Amino acid sequence: MKLKFLNSLLLILVIFCAGCRSKSKDPDKKTPTRGGPQPPLRVDAMIVSPQAITQSIETPGTLLASETTEIHPEVSGRLIYLNVKEGAFVNKGGVIAKLYDADLQAQLHKLQAQLNIANQTSNRLAQLLKIQGISRQDYDMAVLNANNIKADIDIVRTNIGRTIVRAPFSGKLGLKEISVGAYVTPQTLIAVIRKTTDLKLDFTVPEKYTDQVKKGGVVDFTVEGSGTKHTAKIMATESGITENTRSLNVRATVVGDLKDLIPGSFAKVILSFAPDYTALMVPTQSIVPQARGKSIVLYKEGVAKFTDVTTGVRDSVNVQIVSGIKAGDTIITTGLMSLKPNAKVLLKNIVKPTPSVNDFKH
DSSP states (O other), X not given: OHHHXXXXXXXXXXXXXXXXXXXXXXXXXXXOOTTSOOOOEEEEEEEOOXXXXXXXXXXXXXXXXXXXXXXXXXSOEEEEEEXXXXXXXXXXXXXXXXXXXXXXXXXXXXXXXHHHHHHHHHHHHHHHHHTTOSOHHHHHHHHHHHHHHHHHHHHHHHHHHTTEEEOSSSEEEOOOOOOTTOEEOTTOOOEEEEEOSSOEEEEEEEGGGGGGOOTTOEEEEEETTOOOOEEEEEEEEOSSOBTTTTEEEEEEEESSOOTTOOTTOEEEEEEEOOOEEEEEEEEGGGOEEETTEEEEEEEETTEEEEEEEEEEEXXXXXXEEEESOOTTOEEEOSOGGGOOTTOBEEEEEEEOOOOOOSEEEO
């Protein structure tokens, strides 16, 4: 009896297991797989609109004296007088140095005495010519002799003048290089004079900004050790771009007579360009790096569209898009790493653009 009961129980268990296997193999029952369609990704987006930005660049510059020259004697000789007060201001034409000229002075006195006698001789011959006491040729020779002596006197006076060294313009003297009693030549440096008023400012501008630099434009600058901002007016630019640096050399005139500025000082020049009221600014995180450029993901009819863009200036918040999108486009700003081209998306929020910093500096 027990054996019959156990056989019946075993049969029931076999039928139950077979039924479970048949249920698992039922073709009408489908289980979800990992490779199936994914639900649309919910993302934030922003509508692109123009913003006004002001761009500026910082570039190094150098202050220059409006006039600078080395002072050298015109002739060789012994220095007998030196009027170089180091760091002092001298007026144009002021005597800076004097060379020995006693020999030239003696030669001048000799010629002046000869000229007096030649003039007396020509006057007597003029009287004799009136009464035909001499020939016209004798009188002409006497006049020629007097004129030759006058010319020699002019030459000696010129040589005497060349022994005096004068300031070529009003300016500030530097350090003297020689002392009284030294024998000097035209190659000897006496001192350097600089015109410290109407200073000039030389700086360079990168090639991409050359069309923004115009004659008469105004730039700001500061010098090392001082936070005071000064102004300069562009007076001229170089005729071509420097090939090595791909930049344009610019020269400006410092506005005002500023006593605290020293020629040769390093200057930090700030060029501010005209505002751009049509700049398309997008959040920095909306840019997707690519192997050969950068992309932005556009939202079009529920689909993510990747498009290549060219960027411009940037700050810590936004970056300018130069080409690739237009005003009114909707760009996706979140979930970019999970998006694939033409993937379906749902807009969760339309965020407002973050205002850019007004002044973009480079």
